[in-house]
Amino acid sequence: MADSTLVGLQHGEEHHPELLHHFAEPQQQRDAASLGMWVFLATEVMFFGGLFCAYLVYRRWYFGDFGAASKSIDATLGATNTAVLICSSLTVVLAVWAAQTARRMLLVVMLGITMILGLAFLGIKAIEYKDKFEEHHVPGASFSFENVPIPGHPGQFANPRHAQIFFSLYFVMTGLHALHMIIGLGIFSWLFTMAWKGRFTPEWHTPVEIGGLYWHFVDIVWIYLFPLLYLIDRHP
Amino acid sequence: MYFGIWAALLVGTFVTYKAAFIELGPFNAAVALGIATIKATLVALFFMHVWHASEKLTKLVVIAAVFFLLLLLGLTMSDYATRPWS
Numbered sequence: 276m277a278d279s280t281l282v283g284l285q286h287g288e289e290h291h292p293e294l295l296h297h298f299a300e301p302q303q304q305r306d307a308a309s310l311g312m313w314v315f316l317a318t319e320v321m322f323f324g325g326l327f328c329a330y331l332v333y334r335r336w337y338f339g340d341f342g343a344a345s346k347s348i349d350a351t352l353g354a355t356n357t358a359v360l361i362c363s364s365l366t367v368v369l370a371v372w373a374a375q376t377a378r379r380m381l382l383v384v385m386l387g388i389t390m391i392l393g394l395a396f397l398g399i400k401a402i403e404y405k406d407k408f409e410e411h412h413v414p415g416a417s418f419s420f421e422n423v424p425i426p427g428h429p430g431q432f433a434n435p436r437h438a439q440i441f442f443s444l445y446f447v448m449t450g451l452h453a454l455h456m457i458i459g460l461g462i463f464s465w466l467f468t469m470a471w472k473g474r475f476t477p478e479w480h481t482p483v484e485i486g487g488l489y490w491h492f493v494d495i496v497w498i499y500l501f502p503l504l505y506l507i508d509r510h511p
Numbered sequence: 512m513y514f515g516i517w518a519a520l521l522v523g524t525f526v527t528y529k530a531a532f533i534e535l536g537p538f539n540a541a542v543a544l545g546i547a548t549i550k551a552t553l554v555a556l557f558f559m560h561v562w563h564a565s566e567k568l569t570k571l572v573v574i575a576a577v578f579f580l581l582l583l584l585g586l587t588m589s590d591y592a593t594r595p596w597s
Contacts, residue, residue: 302565306565306566306568306569309564309566309569310566310568310569310572313569313572313573314572316572316576317572317573317575317576317579320576320577320579320580321576321579321580321583324579324580324583324584325583327584328583328584328587331584331587331588332587332588332591335588335591335592336591350528350531354524354525354527354528357524358521358524361517361520361521361524362517364517364520364554364558365513365514365516365517365558367558368513368557368558369513372513487558487559488559491554491555491558491559492559494554495551495554495555498547498550498551498554499544499547499551501524501527501547502527502531502543502544502546502547503543503544506527506528506531506539506543507540508539509531509532510531510532510533510534510535510539
């Protein structure tokens, strides 16, 4: 049995049911899962990064048009949504802490509040999209952005074609972000069910941790989207 | 500690929102992005536990992600921002 010192636990020995056999100990399994999530998030950084890059190039070219288009979005709704997401990030870390310290009810409540805040975010986003539809600011055949003054340049009006590029980026970036929110809500409903059944223990709550990492990442994306899309050239 | 970070993030959001309505010239964008970066760093370090990560590889992945993002943005803008006709 020279191998037993290397492997740690032999097949059939007592160990946590969630500990897979190719890991020596729970800590190693947790670190591997967390690292895997971080590598996935690194690919997500590049995914969103391409859009941020396109945004930067066009914002430099069409700064005045982007400023005019940005001004037509309700910045108060955007700021409210930022606050909503920050609060949901707090409830997520509290949920992770509750899982670590075996507080099942607190975990269930925190996951529930997180989902309610996520839904509130999407609801506010829906109001914003509805405004844009009604104002004909959705890129396409019925797009209209005529005679909108450029901030800081009296007598000059935004070029509708350039404004349309802003709104394309606005809908793709916030839409992709909203899609991530919807996927996050799916993940959290599963976490909520598992937590309700009492599956998470201080020894094993990896899904809560890496689900939380995902949620925080989506929050970070929004932290950048908010000033870049809503607050380009607001001052009078 | 989590509540302190949360409060800092909310204050940051409020300051970003208010600062956008003040004329600062080119510094409007710098202030907005500076605060956003501070907020993102707080979330990553404390909410995502990078600060206390037991695994050094996690920190390596985070640094690599930021590095390649800056490479993408930096090299692209060093081209577009320096073209005489743009």
